[in-house]
Amino acid sequence: KQEVTQIPAALSVPEGENLVLNCSFTDSAIYNLQWFRQDPGKGLTSLLLIQSSQREQTSGRLNASLDKSSGRSTLYIAASQPGDSATYLCAVIPQGGSEKLVFGKGTKLTVNP
Amino acid sequence: EPEVTQTPSHQVTQMGQEVILRCVPISNHLYFYWYRQILGQKVEFLVSFYNNEISEKSEIFDDQFSVERPDGSNFTLKIRSTKLEDSAMYFCASISSSRREGELFFGEGSRLTVL
Numbered sequence: 001k002q003e004v005t006q007i008p009a010a011l012s013v014p015e016g017e018n019l020v021l022n023c024s025f026t027d028s029a030i031y032n033l034q035w036f037r038q039d040p041g042k043g044l045t046s047l048l049l050i051q052s053s054q055r056e057q058t059s060g061r062l063n064a065s066l067d068k069s070s071g072r073s074t075l076y077i078a079a080s081q082p083g084d085s086a087t088y089l090c091a092v093i094p095q096g097g098s099e100k101l102v103f104g105k106g107t108k109l110t111v112n113p
Numbered sequence: 114e115p116e117v118t119q120t121p122s123h124q125v126t127q128m129g130q131e132v133i134l135r136c137v138p139i140s141n142h143l144y145f146y147w148y149r150q151i152l153g154q155k156v157e158f159l160v161s162f163y164n165n166e167i168s169e170k171s172e173i174f175d176d177q178f179s180v181e182r183p184d185g186s187n188f189t190l191k192i193r194s195t196k197l198e199d200s201a202m203y204f205c206a207s208i209s210s211s212r213r214e215g216e217l218f219f220g221e222g223s224r225l226t227v228l
């Protein structure tokens with residue numbers, strides 16, 4: 001059974017810092033991995049989608065990498081801003097018959113001005 | 114930018130009552146999903162829907178739950194007789210094409226509180 005873990009559960013950094021959020025998954029057989037942002041009491045906003053054949057994806061100040069063989073992904077945020085404060089979730093679609101996303105619990109990021 | 118819209122944003126109901134949560138997926142999307150998130154816990158899959166039928170459901174999605182696409186735009190989740198443990202944020206999601214290659218788009222969620 002696929003399990004997704006995100007460490008740390010919470011992270012607090014000063015504005016301007018570059019930071020890395022970690023995601024690990026137990027079974028390397030995945031179709032893709034998706035990173036989401038969730039603001040308190042709100043929905044999930046898709047940030048980046050990485051297909052299993054890809055190593056990384058970039059969007060603005062965000063860069064996500066995928067190392068399938070080791071079951072890891074990282075989300076790099078450059079020059080963090082207070083507006084980046086949110087919970088960041090990663091999720092995978094396991095290979096096989098299922099089409100469901102399996103989520104981690106998220107990392108709650110606080111960027112202090 | 115196209116988005117998934119959900120109503121209501123918050124519903125409070127008494128235990129045992131029926132609840133219907135509504136979603137309007139992105140218009141050209143073909144696959145539809147419900148997920149839920151109990152406070153402080155992971156987002157978890159409930160059900161997927163394609164071509165007017167359920168394609169996959171989780172153990173959570175028991176006989177108390179049902180989904181329907183009554184017309185060309187709405188996608189609903191019905192809980193027949195709510196329990197306290199159904200209190201959660203319910204998210205609708207949709208995807209345009211291949212479920213295993215495409216990007217999943219979520220709505221803002223409907224918060225259900227069962228008293």
